[in-house]
Amino acid sequence: MFETIAFYTFSFLTILAFAITVTTKNVLYAMSSLAGGMIIISGMFFLLNADFLGVVQIIVYTGAVIALYAFAMIFFDSTKDIVETKTGKTFFILTVLSSVMLVLILTIPMASGQVEALYPIHEGVGNAQDVGMVLFTKYLVPFEVAAVMLLVAMIGGIIMAGKKMDKNLTEIKENEE
Amino acid sequence: MSEETLLYIALFSPIVSSLFAALFGTVPKRVFVGVVTSGLIGLSFLSSLALFIHLQSGSGVVHVQMFDWIMAGDFSVPFGFLVDEVTVTMMLVVSLVSTAVHIYSIGYMEHDKGFNRFFSYLSAFVFSMMFLVMSDNFLGLFIGWEGVGLCSWLLIGFWYHKHSAGWAANEAFIMNRIADLGMLLGIFLIYWTYGSVQYDVVFSAVSEADGEILTWIAIFLFIGAMGKSAQFPLHTWLADAMEGPTPVSALIHAATMVTAGVYLVIRANELFALTPEVGLFIASLGAFVAMFAATMALVNRDIKRIIAYSTLSQLGYMFVAAGLGAYWIALFHLVTHAFFKALLFLGAGNVMHAMNDELNIMKMGGMRKVMGWTAILMLLASLALAGIYPFAGFFSKDKILEVAFDGHYYILWATLWITAGLTAFYSFRVVMLVFFGKERYKDFGFHPHEAHDYMIWAMVPLAVLAVIAGFFEHQFVAFVSNVLPVYEFSEHTHHMVGQLILVTSAIAITGIAIAVFSNMFREGVFSSAFRNTILFKLFDNQYYIPKIYEEVITKPYMELSKVFWEKVDMKIVDASVDGIANILRSTGENTRGMQSGNLSYMLRWMAGGMMLILLFAIVYTYSDVLLNILQGVAK
Amino acid sequence: MLEAVNISFESLNMATLTPMLVAIVGALAILTIDLFKEEMDKTLYIVLTILFLVADLSTVLGQTMGERGFFDVMLIDGLAILAQIVLLIGSIIFIPLAFSSQRFHEYRYPEFFALFLFMTAGFQFMVATDNLILIFVGLETASLALYTLIVLHNKDKSFEAAIKYFTMGALAAGFFAFSGMIFYGLTGSVELFKIFEVLEARNFEPMILILTASVFMLASFGFKMAIVPFHTWGPDVYEGSSAALAGYISIVPKVAAFVVIMRIFEGLIASGIVWIEYIFYAIVVLTMTLANIWALVQKDVKRMLAYSSISHAGFVMAAIMIGTTQANSAIFVYWILFSFTNLGAFAMLWVSHKKDSNYHERFDHPFEKFSGMVKMSPLSAVLMGLFMLTLAGIPPFSIFWGKLYLVSSAVNAGYLVLAVIMVLNSAIAAYYYAKLIVYMFMKEPETGVDGSVYMMNASISLKVMLGIAAFFTALSIFIVNPVLELSDFFIYSSGF
Amino acid sequence: MDYILSLLVFFPAVAGLFGFLIQRDAMRSYAITIAIIELIFSLALWANFDASNPFMQFTEHASIVPAFGINYLLGVDGISLFLIVLTTFMSLVGIISINPNTKDLKELLIALLFLEMTMVGVFVALDAILFYVFWELSLVPMLYIIGVWGAENRIYAAIKFFLYTFAGSLIMLVGMLVMAYFYFQATGVWTFSLLDWHMLQLPFDYQLWLFVAFFLGFAIKVPMFPFHTWLPYAHGQAPTVGSVILAAILLKMGTYGFVRYSLPLFPDASVYFLTPIAILSIIMIIYTAMVAFAQKDIKQLVAYSSISHMGVVVIGTFALNPEGITGSIFLMISHGIVSGALFLLVGVIYERRHTKKIAEFGGLASVMPRFALIFGIMMMASMGLPLTIGFVGEFLSLLGIYKVSELFAILSGTAVVVGVVYMLYAYKNAFFGEVTNEKNRGLKDLNGREYTTLIPLTLLVVFLGIYPKPILEPVDNSVKAMVSLMHQKALTEEAREVIPEIKSEEVK
């Protein structure tokens, strides 16, 4: 019962929050509702016995991602509204119809009864421990690669935002400095 | 000298002559070119004569094969030459007339820039003609056949700077080519029927073939003959061919080349003998052409054209004989005709020469005073043509009428009989208008003069033969009977011969008389009332046939060609190819807007494209369900 | 409480990971060198990169087939080795293009080379696993690095290109995740072999979900391969990147992409769901034809080459659809031969790079730039002509052999109509390649242009690279057989 | 003599490469030397050729892609021998004919040498892929030659030529691959060797499809109606030497393909498609002759006349009996010489007057009599006058088709009429009449260079017209061998009937 109430509440809230995000004109509203939606999703994770994921969700998204966005927004002039060209009715209907189509498809039960869990969740073991076990055995390599990916992202971010990019060697003449 | 050598000399000395003259083709006139070539052609004549004597002595035909020409698959044809009685007759005629014409031409062409070139062409023609008659197979005959066509083209178009000459040359060539196609098809059929194109092989097996095939072969070959011998409906080129120098007309368009068709029928007599229905057709066409051409000759004012039409008419006679199976008579008429017609042309050449190439007989008259010899020679020739005893034409032409009568083809006989009268009339109309009566040329400021002596002398042998050739009829029959079947007259005809000769001669003399007397009363022979009749207009305009050809064939062909090029080739065939390219291109141009550069559109393409594919997936998965629903809706 | 796990080092099968490690270590080494001493010349890094890549390649060559490692995450089968070889060779031949005589913004960053190596490692991970998670992570590592590399060219157009590429890439990542989610939901696994096992056990039901997952996957990798209608980033990115990088983009990332597509779709196509085959057919035909048609109307050589690469990608997709061993082998033959030619073509554009381009307000390499090139720089014109002819598929130059083998595989599998469509597309393509030849050889030079521009950016090393490209392109007749046998060997033994 | 074919193929190309080192002024002499040496090689080949052996001689074999059955397989028989000699000969003539003042002479000559390699290659290749390689490669130098040295509209013409023939041959390539696949299925061996393929008896319906695929490639090259429209453009725009080579040799590749591939590989399909192909050929003969008649540009006229003559070649080939096929091969050679000469002649006048419009000329016979003479001879040869080279082939081709169908023979025989019409018409308008255009008055007659090219051609035209045996005999031997192979392979009753059986003693 509790699960049902929680699910519907969370669902309603996330949908609402994300709907605001994609429709609002104000970037600040959008970001706030995005952050809100993400926190609610972490609640959903807890509901699904994925505690570790819930924690990561809160830390990474609300802690890191949203913070990054916030800093970026300070940089951008958020007062300057971007004209959202009105999309045509047909386009809107098409979008809605295809979304409905997608949702309808996904209502079909997908889970198979015969599937045996390859990396089962152990009863009585904390989720973080469980996750850790799998993460550092089976998913060790992806984990490391993810680290490399983050490194790449970091380098990329730094370079792009860095001062060196201001002077363009590609375009200025050879002898100029 | 062996016969083989003689044969080679007879055949090749003309080509040597031609090449010799060609060496000087682009340099100014050299008299010795004319002399040497005449000598070489004369040599050919002498060799032919020697061969004739050889055959006369009964030592058998001369047959040589030089080397293989075309060999492919089972087809094999060599350069082979055969000299039998028919061939040697033709050779003699050809080389004799040629020699005369060569000599004559030295004078005739003396002021022409292309003197050397002329002799080269003329000798080449002789070579081709000799090749034609001497070949021992159909394909060799075809070589000569085409060769004479080529030389005829060159010689008609000799004065190429004249527009009409070029046109006439082309017309002659093209018309001949149409007929040659028939001939070629005949050769194909012969090959695929008999497996060879050698005369001896074919003729020895001739009866083995199916009757229908034989008929087709005969038809095809005769189509070839029709073109070369200018039979209706391929006759128009001959009159136009008079654009060439007159010696050419004498040699090619009177004595030799045009008779090649007759020669072909005679040569293939074994074949035609088996297809009497084709023979009858040939005879009928011949009779028709004889009359048809004579009517055109009646009213023409152009001296050469009159003679040309007369040639046409006489060829008709020959075909009647050949078609009715009287091959030796056809050959005999061919021979006599060659002599007197060449003579007639050369005489006309003298007149033209004297008149600065004026051709209109209405501008002449009374010229016997300035060119007596020519007048006499032409008179002789005309008498021979008219078929007056004892001239050569009498013997041969009369025989043809007898043949027609003998075969109970009375319509043919009547046609030829009337034509004989017409022939006499128009030939004497010319003679009268040119040599007698008022000297009209003075009004036009001409100063005619007699031709060189040697030109006259060159004509004399022809004149002599035109007069006496007829008397050798029996020797001739005996000579050629080795090769050609002798036409046996029925008893009935035998009795009638006297009357027939009388009737024929009567109409000829009547014709002459009318011509002579009417000319005395009225210059130009015809009354103005007659001039206005439809009949006259028909004759004068050659039955409007050239015009019809122009309107029905030439112009539509040109128009159609234009349409094919501009409309079909460019607008349809090519445009459709370009169209494909343009469609691709315009598709590119019109859809490159898809790449608008707007990120939002790019994302929409991506998401939309995926959704579309997903839709297909649903349609595919639930196609049964969807079909049921659709059916439900339909109900 | 979970008991501790004991894992022997041997069971990890380190060899499966070594090649990628070499690349990553190389990248880190470059970053470290920069830490100690800044502003080193680019040549140092180029050579180091090449060396690391060569080392990487040599470890790949040392791998044995049919191995798994690291808890079966790593999968080294023939396909993986072959793909790694191809993409490493691609990387090795493209990185020396950095030896340009002119300065470019990107090459002053040691990070450029580090990112390049990271990217290579990312692609290697993609091809050397059948785990969707690792594929995803590897893909993103490589992609993120690639976006950065594009940006480093530091021109307005490169930013624009990178943003477009990135945004579409993010969408594609979403698609991939969604698709992976459905597969996981269907089978409880993210490992492809396991997925197919379960799907088969379930008789490929519910089909619509499998198809949905496939469609999302197709969209995701279709984007990477730039097949219609997911190609729209292609031309813009090629135009915005430097010619050197554009050439790289046209070759290497696509190798990784089509290997993954092969891994995922070969099974699905073979499963008997004809719909997938149909949709592939449609997409393949559309990609080849439309890209060609668009290439026809381009005014810029680089953009034209972009569309042409899309069309070539269509060819490869056709082979994936055909799915026979010969077809799969043909892909690699085709791609190896294609990469040398494309190297040559893009290198020619690269050496003719001119900073203050005044040919055209927008394009760096409009066709007019090459007008009458043969008059001023005959050798480069001949080279460019050679590459164009090769791209058009004129025998006996390299691509012809690939095309031959590929079309033959279509024929052998009974796809006659497809074969005809493929060759007709080659004919259309010949037009725009010939167009450049026409400009170079048959038009008069534009006034005020001198020949030096065509070798503006050339250095000895670049010329050597051009020479290598030309050599392999022109004399490919002698290397076809080894390439064919190599490719056949790996593909046969990995069972594709 | 073992490697003479390789030498023949690659010598000009290698020499062409070295040509880059030659100084511009010396290039013409160099190219002529090379072409002469190449001609001597080909003559040596002829001299060592055993005319009585109808099968492949001087074969060479090396593997290119053993895994896929692609081989370097060369060989020559009676059918290809003379096309090779024709190639080397016409290349030499073409090279000599080039005006030394042509711009970028060096590049042109090098392109010609490369072209020579590809052309010889096509005729000696016995491996389908190798054949295809040379076939396609020949497009490139030609594209270059037309595109650079052509007239105003040259680029359009060059691209059209290139793409059209390229598209056609790609379809042929698919056909080859299918053929190889069938062979593989039948025998389990991958091979593209023509000699192996010849031994394969294909089911009838396969033959039909493959025949169509090969047909498209060859037909566009020939070019057969309605695929012919690239040719007038190519000829109209190409420089003289380009036209000469194009007409003399490149077109022959198409008909050679028919003889070498379509007939022996697909005898039943050849019979099956005989009627449609004959109809196309007849349309080609008559229709293009009429189109030629409507031309205002003398070069276009000669171009269309080429198409018309190629119609006779095609119909002769599809007579499917030794007479017809031998005739068509001979006609290829004769058409090569004659049309090459005609284009040279048109080039002569173009060089002097820079126009090709017939209306601009008139009365040339009086200004340039020698030119007019040679033109006349070539025209006569083109019209197929007996004792010129043109007659033999035309006669045999028509003779061959007569066996198949009288109607086809009659219709295609109109070639002898329609071919005359446009030629004489053009000759009259250009050479006869008064000199009306003042510009024509001072024209010089042929010069030494032009004599050097034209006189050998003229002599050949006459010599081979009189004595075609040296060529006919080897050709005929090989053709008989091929026809007998076709007869043996034929599956359908109809095909056995149409393709004659050759008595065994005739096939030596």
Place this chain on the structure above:
Amino acid sequence: MITLEHYIVLSTILFAIGMYGVVVRKNLLMLFFSTEIMLNAVNIALAAISNHYGDLTGQMFAFFIIAIAASEVAIGLGLLIIWYKRHGSIDLETLQSMKG
């Protein structure tokens, strides 16, 4: 009872919302938000499936997706900053110099 399907439908709805944002918004920042939403939506489903099967792989997948999302943010923001520096706008309508 809340079944797996509930979660998956929710996930799909959120995914659709994200996709909608991607295709209609012109603000580049909003585009990035939308892609985050898409990835998060998938995470819910993964966690749900993981829960359903009692299998940890789903959580792993979700974990890596979070990592990927975070990296993308870094690069995306870098791109945005650089573009904003040059053009003073993050409107995607400004990115139209290349087309055709």
